[in-house]
Amino acid sequence: xxxxxxxxxxxxxxxxxxxxxxxxxxxxxxxxxxxxxxxxxxxxxxxxxxxxxxxxxxxxxxxxxxxxxxxxxxxxxxxxxxxxxxxxxxxxxxxxxxxxxxxxxxxxxxxx
Amino acid sequence: xxxxxxxxxxxxxxxxxxxxxxxxxxxxxxxxxxxxxxxxxxxxxxxxxxxxxxxxxxxxxxxxxxxxxxxxxxxxxxxxxxxxxxxxxxxxxxxxxxxxxxxxxxxxxxxxxxxxxxxxxxxxxxxxxxxxxxxxxxxxxxxxxxxxxxxxxxxxxxxxxxxxxxxxxxxxxxxxxxxxxxxxxxxxxxxxxxxxxxxxxxxxxxxxxxxxxxxxxxxxxxxxxxxxxxxxxxxxxxxxxxxxxxxxxxxxxxxxxxxxxxxxxxxxxxxxxxxxxxxxxxxxxxxxxxxxxxxxxxxxxxxxxxxxxxxxxxxxxxxxxxxxxxxxxxxxxxxxxxxxxxxxxxxxxxxxxxxxxxxxxxxxxxxxxxxxxxxxxxxxxxxxxxxxxxxxxxxxxxxxxxxxxxxxxxxxxxxxxxxxxxxxxxxxxxxxxxxxxxxxxxxxxxxxxxxxxxxxxxxxxxxxxxxxxxxxxxxxxxxxxxxxxxxxxxxxxxxxxxxxxxxxxxxxxxxxxxxxxxxxxxxxxxxxxxxxxxxxxxxxxxxxxxxxxxxxxxxxxxxxxxxxxxxxxxxxxxxxxxxxxxxxxxxxxxxxxxxxxxxxxxxxxxxxxxxxxxxxxxxxxxxxxxxxxxxxxxxxxxxxxxxxxxxxxxxxxxxxxxxxxxxxxxxxxxxxxxxxxxxxxxxxxxxxxxxxxxxxxxxxxxxxxxxxxxxxxxxxxxxxxxxxxxxxxxxxxxxxxxxxxxxxxxxxxxxxxxxxxxxxxxxxxxxxxxxxxxxxxxxxxxxxxxxxxxxxxxxxxxxxxxxxxxx
Numbered sequence: 001x002x003x004x005x006x007x008x009x010x011x012x013x014x015x016x017x018x019x020x021x022x023x024x025x026x027x028x029x030x031x032x033x034x035x036x037x038x039x040x041x042x043x044x045x046x047x048x049x050x051x052x053x054x055x056x057x058x059x060x061x062x063x064x065x066x067x068x069x070x071x072x073x074x075x076x077x078x079x080x081x082x083x084x085x086x087x088x089x090x091x092x093x094x095x096x097x098x099x100x101x102x103x104x105x106x107x108x109x110x111x112x
Numbered sequence: 113x114x115x116x117x118x119x120x121x122x123x124x125x126x127x128x129x130x131x132x133x134x135x136x137x138x139x140x141x142x143x144x145x146x147x148x149x150x151x152x153x154x155x156x157x158x159x160x161x162x163x164x165x166x167x168x169x170x171x172x173x174x175x176x177x178x179x180x181x182x183x184x185x186x187x188x189x190x191x192x193x194x195x196x197x198x199x200x201x202x203x204x205x206x207x208x209x210x211x212x213x214x215x216x217x218x219x220x221x222x223x224x225x226x227x228x229x230x231x232x233x234x235x236x237x238x239x240x241x242x243x244x245x246x247x248x249x250x251x252x253x254x255x256x257x258x259x260x261x262x263x264x265x266x267x268x269x270x271x272x273x274x275x276x277x278x279x280x281x282x283x284x285x286x287x288x289x290x291x292x293x294x295x296x297x298x299x300x301x302x303x304x305x306x307x308x309x310x311x312x313x314x315x316x317x318x319x320x321x322x323x324x325x326x327x328x329x330x331x332x333x334x335x336x337x338x339x340x341x342x343x344x345x346x347x348x349x350x351x352x353x354x355x356x357x358x359x360x361x362x363x364x365x366x367x368x369x370x371x372x373x374x375x376x377x378x379x380x381x382x383x384x385x386x387x388x389x390x391x392x393x394x395x396x397x398x399x400x401x402x403x404x405x406x407x408x409x410x411x412x413x414x415x416x417x418x419x420x421x422x423x424x425x426x427x428x429x430x431x432x433x434x435x436x437x438x439x440x441x442x443x444x445x446x447x448x449x450x451x452x453x454x455x456x457x458x459x460x461x462x463x464x465x466x467x468x469x470x471x472x473x474x475x476x477x478x479x480x481x482x483x484x485x486x487x488x489x490x491x492x493x494x495x496x497x498x499x500x501x502x503x504x505x506x507x508x509x510x511x512x513x514x515x516x517x518x519x520x521x522x523x524x525x526x527x528x529x530x531x532x533x534x535x536x537x538x539x540x541x542x543x544x545x546x547x548x549x550x551x552x553x554x555x556x557x558x559x560x561x562x563x564x565x566x567x568x569x570x571x572x573x574x575x576x577x578x579x580x581x582x583x584x585x586x587x588x589x590x591x592x593x594x595x596x597x598x599x600x601x602x603x604x605x606x607x608x609x610x611x612x613x614x615x616x617x618x619x620x621x622x623x624x625x626x627x628x629x630x631x632x633x634x635x636x637x638x639x640x641x642x643x644x645x646x647x648x649x650x651x652x653x654x655x656x657x658x659x660x661x662x663x664x665x666x667x668x669x670x671x672x673x674x675x676x677x678x679x680x681x682x683x684x685x686x687x688x689x690x691x692x693x694x695x696x697x698x699x700x701x702x703x704x705x706x707x708x709x710x711x712x713x714x715x716x717x718x719x720x721x722x723x724x725x726x727x728x729x730x731x732x733x734x735x736x737x738x739x740x741x742x743x744x745x746x747x748x749x750x751x752x753x754x755x756x757x758x759x760x761x762x763x764x765x766x767x768x769x770x771x772x773x774x775x776x777x778x779x780x781x782x783x784x785x786x787x788x789x790x791x792x793x794x795x796x797x798x799x800x801x802x803x804x805x806x807x808x809x810x811x812x813x814x815x816x817x818x819x820x821x822x823x824x825x826x827x828x829x830x831x832x833x834x835x836x837x838x839x840x841x842x843x844x845x846x847x848x849x850x851x852x853x854x855x856x857x858x859x860x861x862x863x864x865x866x867x868x869x870x871x872x873x874x875x876x877x878x879x880x881x882x883x884x885x886x887x888x889x890x891x892x893x894x895x896x897x898x899x900x901x902x903x904x905x906x907x908x909x910x911x912x913x914x915x916x917x918x919x
Contacts (some may be wrong), residue, residue, distance in 0.1 A: 001737055001738040001739065001740050001744065002737045002738065002844075002847045003737060003844065004740065004744070004745065004748050005748070006840050006843035006844045006847060007748075007752075007840055008748045008751055008752055009839065009840070009843060010836040010837065010839050010840030010843065011751075011752045011755055011756070011836060012751070012755055012774070013832075013835055013836045013839045013840075014832045014833055014835060014836030015755040015756060015758060015759065015832070016755075016832075017713060017828075017831065017832035017835045017836070018759055018828055018829060018832035019758065019759060020709060021706055021709060021710070021713075021828040021831065021832065022759075022828070023706070026764060026767070026809060027759070027767075029805075030758060030767055030768070030771045033771055033775070033801065034755055034758065034771065034774060037774055037775060037778050038839070040778065040790075040794075041778065041781070042839070042843055044782075044785055044787065044790075045843065045847055046843070046846055046847055047854065047856075048738070048847070049738050049785050049786075051738065052786075053786065054786040054787070054788055055786075055787075055860070055871070055872035055873055056788070056870055056871055056872070057863060057864050057870035057871075057872065058870050064860050064872070065785070065786045065787070066854050066856045067856055067859055067860065067863075067872035067873045067876055068854065068855070068856045068859060068876060070787045070789065070790055070873045071873050071876040071877050071881060071884075073787075073790055074789060074790060074793055074873065074877060075877070075884050075885065075888050077790070077793050077794060077797055078793070078797070078888050078891075078892060079888055079891050079892075081797045081800070081801065081892075082891050082892045082894075082895035082896075083891075083895065084801060085800075085801070085804055085895060085899065086895045086898050086899055086902075088804055088805065088808045089808065089898075089899045089902050089903065090902060091808065092808045092811055093902050093903070095811065096811070103704070103705050103706060104704060104706075106705075107702075107703040107704055107705075
């Protein structure tokens, strides 16, 4: 199971990196959100998966899944959501002001 | 004895009062108030002379500064320091007096001038009195800095700024090298105190770092003292006001390097490298400086090159004299080489007197005629008789003609050079025969430019048409300082015993502590029909002949150095550095986000991949993995396929939906992996994100097909596959090997006991690790405020901007 998840996270990283290297701002935004999915999967996988019941004490189980990485991922999801939405609006404003979403055209001037 | 500290700090502290005095007394020339400082210090140092004569012991005083680093503000006054301190304060007083009539209070910012000058004076006193190497270095850099400020005193002129920058770059580069040498000495000797280094010399003189330390210290000394090939800053420093040139660039600062060589002689003198470098570079400087001085047409440039050449002379004498410290020589040979050091110190004193006079004379000529150009000057003898007499005395002394003091030191120089020719104890015996030959040739050139200075300026035809106004004799006040120096030239020439016993001998004892008893300085005007005397007669005869035929052979200067000057090397080096760094930065700082990301990713792949290969991480271990069900395989397969389809999507809607699909399947995976809270959050966040995507991209342009060339896509693909591989490998390695148990057993056991909650994830979020959540809420708050600001605030377009300003 872990091997499969590792490969899936690696694939998400690959596609995310490929999108980030593209010219269009839209692709870059999609790339960042794919990479954050990959990171969350990795965080969960690293703690070991499916080793017990969900981390709810009412379950009365012998063993529970590690709750700590889940708390970390929850924090991370919220933060990456905040950053991503800020990035979207930034891209939107940049397009409105500058009229392009091509990163090559958004380069600074030569004398900067 | 805290008086020494007061002496060093007095000029530095007095700088505070200079601007106040300048503002408070508009009628008074501030120089008169400043004059008190060097005069008081000079009297103080004169009173120290009896204590240093006849083998008097050095006086020392120390104030702890940074005891933890072995840095104390330690000052030592011995014969060498005293000689320099007298020169600094004595000539300092005369220069201040001279500048009172040279710089007009109405036209110049003289308060700045005196602040810089006093700063320099205090720094220079600090250099010659310091015993601690780090304190010495601090004062050393302060002299560089104040010299920089003084050269650029007329900062509106291009040439002044160019000269100041050049001297700063060269002397500070040398200063850094010197600091490196000092640190190496500390590493070897374990102390920053010069006297303790000398005392513990036997312990480290064979160290592998000894010669590197010596080379670095010498680099500092050579750059400061304008030795070949670092002499190029000195002629450009002549853009400074003439009192500055007289003080800094002839009498004091350029001798800081000589002081350093003399001061470090007890440490390094036994080494053959030291002997060959110091005397060799000194002779090269002597010859090159005297050769170049003849071609100059600007009086100050002649004097600048002559200073370079005389500094080379003193440097070579210090080098020759260092042979006296070599072990296993006959006693009379030691005495003869010690004589070379005595000659160096004597000439150092003499040079300060006659070169100071000459600069002041040139300043007077410049002041009265408005030019320093030799081609426009001539026939001033009748108009300015006193100035002429002063120039004559000083020039003849520089040329080495009796009865002036320059004659004596030049004779002693020839003695030293002849003695060096007999030298075979450092190997390569044949080369030492060059010493007297170079010395003699350089003296001939010295004679020629000395004659040029006097006769091209004061003799010949008076060119009234070339001058702006009719020149006349300078005011009396301006003539006093050079007259004092010139009378010193004559008095010391006639009665050399006056300084030999009182100044030179204690200084010699400081440079050669072990050999001090073997030699007593005796300088006499007449010492019989010796080889040196015949050499001097030859210099005068050949010099007169060459001076009279100057116009016939001056053509050689067009051939040599021609275009091969060191100034071109310096300018070229600066240009290459400038353009090279610009070119280099332009190559990699392209402004393209993609390039920077490629650097980051490539570095990550390279570093992590290389480390994984080195550590051979994949071998070993048999991790236990959880079992796999068909349902999970399907979910993962869908995630991978959806992700892979995103780059291939033709429209933005498809791309957004595919990304959303990845997010939803991830939340399904969270369900399978027993993370209910994560699944909930992920589901909601993904929904909001996709909505936001769609909202924003409604306004964005249509997704264009990537019209990039194939190499572009291939390169991107290569890098992304590399990143994916590295991440996968690391994940596999880490997930298989668990080194220790999780701390989560605590959370599981105590979640209800301590926090009273059954949902462990929520308890961790708000109780055990509630601080994370607080800041995460803050992140969301900042992001929403930022989004609000981005949308609402517009400064660029008129409407929004005005609305903001009106509020």
